[in-house]
Amino acid sequence: MNQNIKISHQLSVIKNILFLLLCGLICASHTSTIRAKSHISNDENFTKEREECKRAAGNPINEELGVALVETLKRIGTELVKYVENGDHEQTQLTIGEIKNMWKCLVLNEESMANSGESPESLKKYMAEILYFANDRNCKSPDETFFNGQCLPISTTKRSEYCDVHMGLYDDEKNKGICDCLELTKEQAKSELRPIYSDKTGFCHRQNTQGPCEIGEWFVLKNTSLCEPVPDGCPTDGRHVYWNPDNSTAKQCWEIWTRGPCKEGQLLHLAQDNEAQVYCSSVSAESMGDKSISNNSSCPPGTIRNQQNTCVTANTFPG
Template identity: 85%
Template sequence: MNQNIKISHQLSVIQNILFLLLCGLICASHANTIRAKRHISNDENFTEEREECKRAAGNPINEELGVALVKTLKRIGTELVDYVENGDHEQTQLTISKIKNMWKCIVLNEESMANSGESAESLKKYMAEILYFANDRNCKSPDETFFNGQCLPISTRNRSEYCAEHMGLYDYDENNKGFCDCLELTREQAKSQLRPIYSDETGKCHRQNTQGPCENGEWFVLKNTSRCEPVPDGCPTDGRHVYWNLDNSTAKQCLEIWTQGPCEEGKLLHLAQETEAKVYCSSRLEDYMGPISILYSTGCQHGTYSQHKGLCKSPHYG
């Protein structure tokens, strides 16, 4: 088997494998979205899919996997440039699909990228530029999205001037089109701050456990989805208090996050935010996990515009 046939067969295997993977990433439950791995249905499937990627890359040993994956990505990129320059639309579209599928393999095996000679930022830049060249993206930079007829900076943790209060500009990676959604919090911020949630009524994001878009005597809370509920007696609507109990043996009460409250000395009330805001006792620095990988994008968090509109995101290039 000559080298070109071998490469073509290898890429065909990747495409078939990752068609199933991509469907799983888009269609799976998004209850836990901090890590892209949580889009995979279970650990066994996740391991199996990673092994398939290894086989598709020629079964290199672990420390060489990143090198093999990046080399294959760049090889497909070179093919894509040739097809675009030759005006071969059919092969261009097929090759775009292949290069996106290879990116999914790189995301699944991110830890192996340390030895690839590429950084996450350089890979994102390469992906954005090659797909822009093939007219599959509107913006050349991986840090920009197409919004209001122009390429604008993506801003997910700081308010974008093009969006309402408590909202940033996100990129919908299926077509590089932007939309406004509730601001993200860093992992450290999420222990002590309630994240903003989206209101269908106002079309904006509001701080949780404040009056927000609700009537007097109500506060805006997240219970799997955003809603207005009567404020528990004596609970301030300042976005710093939650109505919760630390365990089932005690009644719910109004608790101020990031204070000692009912915790033992030396510990504070931290937040756990998924389908609703809960509190737990922990030391100030405990459970810090560092920043989210820049290879990954967050999915549809409960209570966000993207969840309401079904704009769930898969791992992508920016």
């Protein structure tokens, strides 16, 4: 191997030690039911990670952060190509870790990409191709995952033909496919209850339907999924919720996205986290807007919702 290249990389590694300590590994261990386990637990940690990534990029001014992050990503990518071509397996693996760390920083600071000259699509394509080149990924396309011995389209908001009803094909941290509950788009999440996972059946079912429950029960989410008796008069059609606008009134069954008990000009909306929260609003459902570097909808940036209904660090990079 070219000695100058190795010395150059060693200097680069020294400069990136702080980065490696600060940003941590983006990949988490995979199980059959959880895509990833590294949590961005709250807004404080999220803000802290973003600031640490900014320092790792050399503390550029905010307007130049996206440019600095992309330039660092591309520089590490160039080093990765050299090590692969020179057959230096040890340095290749170290550099793969570095480039994945930088990708996490890009995801956490996605809004800064506007001045970088790159789009989410171009960056995802770049990452997929370079990790594929380094044999760290099975599929060359960022939109595919390896499932049943072949590269297949990732589908998280529309049912995949390779998965059961209410389930899509997700990509885990090793670019291997896993079927999990469909996510709702931001628009859908205002007026539809998302599917939730049942340990009993191993599949996903619509909330507030009978699902895997006994007759007279419906499948609900209250921090965890469970079966509860259906409130009197509530249809188990996945369109109705048992709710009261305030504690001075009794709970009743209301249909989502209708006026219900709301004021004129308002509709019943949903805010879905550990369980669905119902509220009255005159604001129409938000559109999805521009495509994101990550593929999550209702979870914070850089995270997705797993079968246990937790927002976890997503495999938002391809590989």
